[in-house]
Amino acid sequence: MKATYKKYILDFKKPSGTSRGILNQKETWFIKIEEAQNIGIGECGILRGLSVDDRPDYEENLKWACDNIHLGEQTLYDRLVDFPSIQFGIEMAFRSFHAENPFILDPSDFTNGTSGISINGLIWMGKPEFMQAQIADKLDSGFDCIKMKIGAIDFDAEIKILEGIREKFSAEQVTLRVDANGAFKPEEAFHKLKRLAALDLHSIEQPIKQRxxxxxxxLCADTPLPIALDEELIGVYGYERQKQLLQQIKPQYIILKPSLIGGYRGCDAWIQLAEEQGIGWWITSALESNIGLNAIAQYTYSKNTIIPQGLGTGGLYSNNVSSPLEIKQGMLWYNLLQNWSFQF
Structure with missing residues (x-):
């Protein structure tokens, strides 16, 4: 068995704004393992400035993993604890290698094309008219769950945008989520959550910075609006530390991004702890290409969750890998009539 990797730069169709800045490109790395006629494909994707493994020695460790692929999935996973996105790429590649079809990692009604996954429509930050145009497009496309990134423009302007949705659609018609990416200061957060809660929102992700x-x-104890931890989970390793974090903060939800928390095993660990403590959860991509998104979607479907997931990022790039993944009426589907066009 041998393994190789290559870097790939994904180009956003339009600059995409968050409270941490504007995204124009995203780096990712593909892994291929092969033996005889069998191949497996994985993706290691980091988010600069956010991923715990955004380090100068990232590619050095990725090369080490490929050079030592003979050690096997579990040993590599254990030794790469400080590199959760490489852990996920290795897991993905091995699961792909052992599958009959390297792109069907978890066969199901989803991969058969007979069942879809409910997802939220993602609204990026920008000028109010740009955000309003995105919202109109998502609603016209059949989404009934909208997630809006907030915290970069004037808060009153963001409130007005959300009020505009609520004037037309009740909470029963359209579920609204917001994601602050840690933009609020602790001393102002509760006041802002009260204003947001008046608009019948589902939840807010990471209102203040982690740690x-x-x-x-x-905030979670007093909040008038359910809070979901996101960045808070990044870099928190080990059962006892993870358990202690959830017991201390007691969030209403947690958000799971496999590339940021150690792949399948990382998600499984957090899900178990959350369910033991009565905490809700959903899964979100971390802007991977369609290779990673495909793996995350198939894993997500296997969990039998019914609330909308954060898997609507496949259309962000002008040079994404062509795939059977498509969005129809606010759901992610696997279209068997479409082929993969991945070249390593």
Missing amino acids: QENAMAQ
Whole structure:
């Protein structure tokens, strides 16, 4: 068995804004393992400035993993604990290698094309008219769950945008989520959550920056709006530390991004702890190409969750890998009439 990797730059169709800045490109790395006629494909994707493995020695460790692929999936996974996106890429590649079809990692009604996955429509930050245009497009496309990134423009302007949706659609008609990406200051967060809660929102992701456990715990205890931890989970390793974090903060939800928390095994660990403590969860992509998104979607479907997931990122790039993944009426589907066009 041998393994190789290559870097690939994904180009956004339009600049995409978050509270951490504007995204124009995203780096990712593909892994291919092969033996005889069998191949397996994985993706290692980081988010600069966010992923815990955004380090100068990232590619060095990716090369080490490929050079030592003979050690096997479990040994490599254990030794790459500081590189969760490489862990996920290795897991993905081995699962792909052992599958009958390297792109069907978890056969199901989803991969048969007979069942879809409910997803939220993602609204990027920008000028109010740009955000309103995105919302109109998502609603026209059949989405009944909208996730809007907030925290980069004037808060009153963001409130007005959300009010505009609520004037037309009730909470029963359209579910609204917001994601602050840690943009609020602890001393202002509760006041802002009260204003958002008045608009019948489903939840807010990461209202304040991570690693402020006491402040986040107080916010989750007092909040008028359900809070979902996202960045808070990144870099938190080990059962006891993860359990302690959830017990201390007591969030209403957690958000799981496999590339940021150690892939399938990382998600499974957090899900088990969350369910033991009565905490809700959903799964979100971390802007991977369609290779990674495909693996995440198939894994997500296997969990039998019914709330909308964050898997609507496949159409962001002008040079994404062509795939059977498509979005129809607010759901992600696997279209068997479409082929993969992946070349390593």
